[in-house]
Amino acid sequence: MNDILTVSQFHDAIAGRRCQLLEFTSSIVSTPSLSGEEGDVAQLVIAELKRLDFDDVWTDEVGNIVGKINGGAGPAVMLNGHMDVVDPGPSDPWPHPPYSGAIVDGELWGRGSVDMKGPVAAMIYGAATYKQLRIQPRGDILMTVAVMEEIGGLGSQFLVQQLKKDGINPGLAIVGEPSNSQLRLGHRGRIELQVKFSGRSAHASAPHLGVNPHYAAAKFLNALDQLPLLNDSVLGPATIAPTLYETDQVSANVIPSEVTVFLDWRNVPQESPKHAVAELEAVLDNCLVDKPNCQTEVCVTSQERQTWTGVGREFASVFPAFATEPKSPLAVCAGEVISESTQKPASPSVWEFATDGGHIALAQIPVVGFGPGDDRLAHTNQERISVNELQQAAGTYAALIDRLAKAQIQARSASE
Numbered sequence: 001m002n003d004i005l006t007v008s009q010f011h012d013a014i015a016g017r018r019c020q021l022l023e024f025t026s027s028i029v030s031t032p033s034l035s036g037e038e039g040d041v042a043q044l045v046i047a048e049l050k051r052l053d054f055d056d057v058w059t060d061e062v063g064n065i066v067g068k069i070n071g072g073a074g075p076a077v078m079l080n081g082h083m084d085v086v087d088p089g090p091s092d093p094w095p096h097p098p099y100s101g102a103i104v105d106g107e108l109w110g111r112g113s114v115d116m117k118g119p120v121a122a123m124i125y126g127a128a129t130y131k132q133l134r135i136q137p138r139g140d141i142l143m144t145v146a147v148m149e150e151i152g153g154l155g156s157q158f159l160v161q162q163l164k165k166d167g168i169n170p171g172l173a174i175v176g177e178p179s180n181s182q183l184r185l186g187h188r189g190r191i192e193l194q195v196k197f198s199g200r201s202a203h204a205s206a207p208h209l210g211v212n213p214h215y216a217a218a219k220f221l222n223a224l225d226q227l228p229l230l231n232d233s234v235l236g237p238a239t240i241a242p243t244l245y246e247t248d249q250v251s252a253n254v255i256p257s258e259v260t261v262f263l264d265w266r267n268v269p270q271e272s273p274k275h276a277v278a279e280l281e282a283v284l285d286n287c288l289v290d291k292p293n294c295q296t297e298v299c300v301t302s303q304e305r306q307t308w309t310g311v312g313r314e315f316a317s318v319f320p321a322f323a324t325e326p327k328s329p330l331a332v333c334a335g336e337v338i339s340e341s342t343q344k345p346a347s348p349s350v351w352e353f354a355t356d357g358g359h360i361a362l363a364q365i366p367v368v369g370f371g372p373g374d375d376r377l378a379h380t381n382q383e384r385i386s387v388n389e390l391q392q393a394a395g396t397y398a399a400l401i402d403r404l405a406k407a408q409i410q411a412r413s414a415s416e
């Protein structure tokens with residue numbers, strides 16, 4: 001089976017639209033879109049998908065955007081990115097205002113330029129090459145732009161379930177989070193947990209009248225070191241970190257009746273939220289035997305948020321881990337396309353942070369990761385992306401769409 005086009009033909013097509021790509025990227029970077037407030041940027045994305053002649057463009061209940069390009073009978077390729085950004089913080093330390101979208105010395109500046117409106121724009125333009133050149137992709141292309149990734153991934157979680165309900169089953173997904181234009185094959189998950197210790201409040205001058213929950217919490221925190229954490233061959237070891245600590249009092253002369261410790265558990269795929277809760281309960285059992293008056297409770301935290309479409313949802317603070325086998329045909333093919341396209345080794349590795357790729361992989365859709373931009377600049381006041389890298393990534397996405405679909409077809413027929 002021949003390639004639809006060579007990598008350099010895809011790059012040539014994108015070069016012809018460089019100005020449009022940069023103009024669109026700048027327009028979405030200069031439009032604020034905190035999680036739950038993505039409406040304005042969603043309208044810009046919808047308009048651009050229509051302008052670029054996507055066959056079908058729709059918004060789902062929670063405000064995710066899907067742009068579809070009709071293809072042949074091959075596997076549908078999902079491209080996934082998110083349109084929300086984290087708060088830029090004070091403007092003063094930014095060399096250029098956070099919502100300027102200014103291009104200075106070959107770099108486009110602003111909140112979301114790297115994480116991840118730049119990569120989203122590159123994916124949209126990469127997919128649109130098929131329309132631009134009037135060639136039919138092997139299978140449908142689904143450009144998905146999700147809401148609320150930065151607060152737990154409610155958008156993509158809903159998206160994959162809804163696509164399934166609608167009878168749309170992507171054969172693979174490319175997650176475009178920034179990767180320095182290298183191949184990423186997964187990341188550890190994130191489970192946010194809270195452990196509550198309840199005692200009995202008392203005047204701090206008479207501690208014997210109360211049950212001070214701080215002591216139980218201290219014992220628990222010290223015992224966390226001994227918790228056996230699993231190690232994954234691709235993702236490395238899981239870690240657990242106590243983060244926030246709250247009490248139910250504001251006065252320093254009152255023994256609290258309750259303290260709550262928040263934990264950030266970066267889990268490997270073998271550790272589910274249920275497993276995490278059970279492990280913590282075992283630690284509590286061991287270290288609190290002599291504290292019969294102190295009650296404890298462990299749970300995964302959840303939050304209730306409203307989407308820009310006005311839908312209220314409660315969701316658990318869980319990002320699943322995922323790991324794509326480095327020797328799988330999909331990963332090998334992605335590595336080849338990326339190194340041919342960027343003229344550098346694909347350097348497969350994993351992301352330090354969690355992404356919507358975990359939610360997508362959990363829905364049984366194989367995932368590879370690739371995105372332009374330095375991921376270390378994400379969430380900082382130095383956030384900016386090289387416009388040449390952005391343009392190059394658009395061509396790489398176009399080639400990945402074709403070659404990965406081809407690799408899936410070949411892997412399927414080989415296993416038959």
Ligand SMILES: [Zn+2]
Nearest residue numbers: 115116149177
């Ligand atoms: Zn991101």
